[in-house]
Amino acid sequence: MPKTQFQSDLSLMLSDMETADPLYKPTNFWSSGFPSILKDIEALGIESFRSHPSAAFFYVPVYASNTLRKRGKFVLPLARLMSERKKQKFMRRLTREDRALDDYRIFRASSVKGGLDLDSVSENSAGGGERFEFGDRSYSRSMLNYMRALNLYKREVDSSDLISVLEIGGGYGTLGEILLKAVTDGFYVNVDIPPLAAISTYYLREVFGADNVLGYTQSRDMDEIDLDELRKKYRAVVLCPWQLPKVTGQMDLFANFMSFQEMEPEVVSNYIKIVQPIVAKHVLTRNSAVGKKLATKEGEVGVMRQVKSEFIQQEFDQFETIAKDSFVYGAENLSGSYVSEVVVMERRKP
Template identity: 45%
Template sequence: MLDMCQSQLSDDNKAWLSMQDFLSGEMHAKSDFRVYKASESIKAPFTDRFSESEIGSPIEQFEFNEQKFSRSSLNYLLGLSFLKQQIKDVPIKTVLEIGGGFGSLGEILLSDSRNDTFYMNVDIAPTCLFSTYYLQSNFGKDNIADYQTVKAMKEPSLHNLSERYKGAVLCPWQLPDVSGDLDLFVNFISFQEMEPDIVKNYLEHVARLNCKYVLLRNLREGKQLATDGSHAGVKEQIKGDDYDSFLPDYELISTNVHPFGFETIDGYNSELRLYKHKSVD
């Protein structure tokens, strides 16, 4: 497509550069970067020094102010900026993410020693293998506990894990064995791709771990429904009211689409939702 556009716009360099900026995703990334920098506050979780690694030779990575970002890392940075705007002092000693992909949030939090964070990602196979490889490549094998390491532990508590490691990557069936107290739980987008009973089960574990804050990103209108077996989707959508009912011990602090979320061209809203445990002052 780029070659076709280039041939048609060969006599208009500015038009060609604009089209290239749009098709590569850089235009959207620049917009996210501007919001991130405009909303940046120098407090925990610290993000101002973050620059994404080139492990895996990413093809969708952009450089602004001599720092590298993917669209994924910018999404997380916007979410963290939203979090810091809503909470005066954000606790981040222990952070759990479910469905963290290759570990972009973990890289953001662990790459700055000022954060003093232990990060745990729970994800399905084989995605958990990619996350393990990425985080261990960034921070060293001795600093990131993998599936086998956690499996061999007699008591995989958050305290025991954080005493020995900077982070850990687990599979979903290991989560019930984890004990301790969480400061922050994060899920961006992947919950909306699950059925409600699965999400409810995950959030019961989040509550069991006495999590103080819950940060979610979800399509306000819900994931598309599966139809007649020919279209990918879910049987039942997850919407804001569902999260409210799945988190009875939490109160909704704030929601946001603009500027930290995203509204699609056809009017769908990728919404951030922040919850606080009712016991937190």
Template identity: 35%
Template sequence: MNIFYQELLNELESQSTLYQPSVFWREASKLMIEELSEKGVAHFRNLPSALNFFVPTYGYPGNALPEETMHSLKKFVESQGLSLKQQNYLNAFLSGYSAALADYRVLCASEHANNKSPDLLKFSESEIGSPIEHFDIEGKQYSRSSLNYLLGLSFLKKYTDLEEIGSILEIGGGFGTLGEIVYQTMPNTSYINIDIPPTIFCSEYYLKNIVMQENFSEYSQLKDNDEIFIDQLKKITVLPSWKIEALRGKIDLFVNFISFQEMEPEIVKNYLDNIDRLKAKWILLRNMREGKQLRSQHRFGVDKPIFSEDYEHMLPNYQLVTKNVIPFGFKTADGFHSEIMLFKSKEV
């Protein structure tokens, strides 16, 4: 891990607990720092800690099947003397391709029905970070992360013109997928990702390798700024969590996908207060309706889960426009609901 990243970790220690890793992320962060220090960031999309916490997959480990079970199932398929068609069918299920294709079909149906710019079907994901799971569908590359965001944006297109979205702010942007989608498909939109170290190391690496240098705002050049003006930032910006307080201006769209559920309520409330301060016109969330598992029952969990109705209480200046699980979100095999919620400012 380079000197700048180490300095960022040191800087994190002096910040308010509102900007430090939540109880869920404390242990996860330790594992990630160890792996990134040992193996570097160039292949982060196949590191075990990344796959378990912020690089989602359709197949292993995202399907929750143990690695030994996956290996046994594949061996079983190979040993049955099945036809090529039968083998391909089963392998598509085990690999996660069938699930990815199902999401892609929803995206296609939604985009053809919308028939509005930008054309999200033009997107194809890069191989930066050496992903272990990348599906080629109709000549383009997709991961679970990219399809999650593409579905979310296509869902949003039903309610507003994305051509009018000039700025997007995301908190907890994983390895930067939404930034890549914006860069490829939304030429008039800027993107800011706010995240904690060490996840921010991966998103900065990923996005810097996608965009040209003149389109990327370096945190090292913004570090000492008490005020950071949104309209003066470049196309893509990655900032540590505590720098949200320095942002000045307005944003058109705020996004959080599958990370508020991993934070304690007071942390989420503080972030949303800042989003309100920045006068976001739209808020697009995707999180577990029933809340995250408790730390008292799992190694990785929260002390107090956040439920869907909590977001409504935390956003008094916004009205809930709609929410959706199927087809744009996801219902898990054990009955939990990964729910998309769309809020609109009452001032718009």
């Protein structure tokens, strides 16, 4: 049986990654999850990637309780034995739909008129997985995380002329879906390690069509990756990290959501050094203000050295922080042990 385009992209990425500079390879956090993600793709298929067991831990945030995710096939039959009222209450507890509704309410309450048209965005069903319907729109937890953070961005700057976004660690491409649905001539670039780069290529092609998304097989032999030229032909481009030194052109916004915190400091510093000259206007990040869990040894889930939101802001020395928040636009708990901070930065004037 011939390889699919997804399989071809992934195979080339994995092969090329073996000889890549360590600064562009998975760090300890991702190395620990790498085998399980690949195993799930092989066993369960890419078509259902958002439902894979490894996805919920590493790159597809969900609201569902651990009970539903791990023991759903045992507890769901119980719902059939309940009255309709008890069944609805039982299912809300399992799916945590109330938490999704709370995030949606925050998104709506914090929305800003004009600029980037977030009201027009609804999430595609490609890849399966968890989504909730509010009004006539569909949202995942990933999308609501982005939407709330984009409201802070809209509050602080004029987003009406936002056309292009460069993201590192974009997961399966949620931010790209938002931008390209909100902006008719929008252009999105995602830089990520495999297998995530292959997954986001697959997802964006399912949503916007294969001809509109440049994948790794097409770009790996380019001596120069000129984004200003590529945007004339494509709506989205997905690259692997070791291709970044070949990238030229300008993008309006750089984004990173909850992946710099999963890397080691020297890796983050290198990425920022490369992307700063490419970003014309703003930076939008959401990362931990207290740091990701430390691993006690290599191979254990966690980071060897923490990257915090403050460190990221310091490394973007060509930009200044104009807003940051974890209470409304990000997330935090009562004890302060979890603080996920959304930050908006603006390029310093000459």
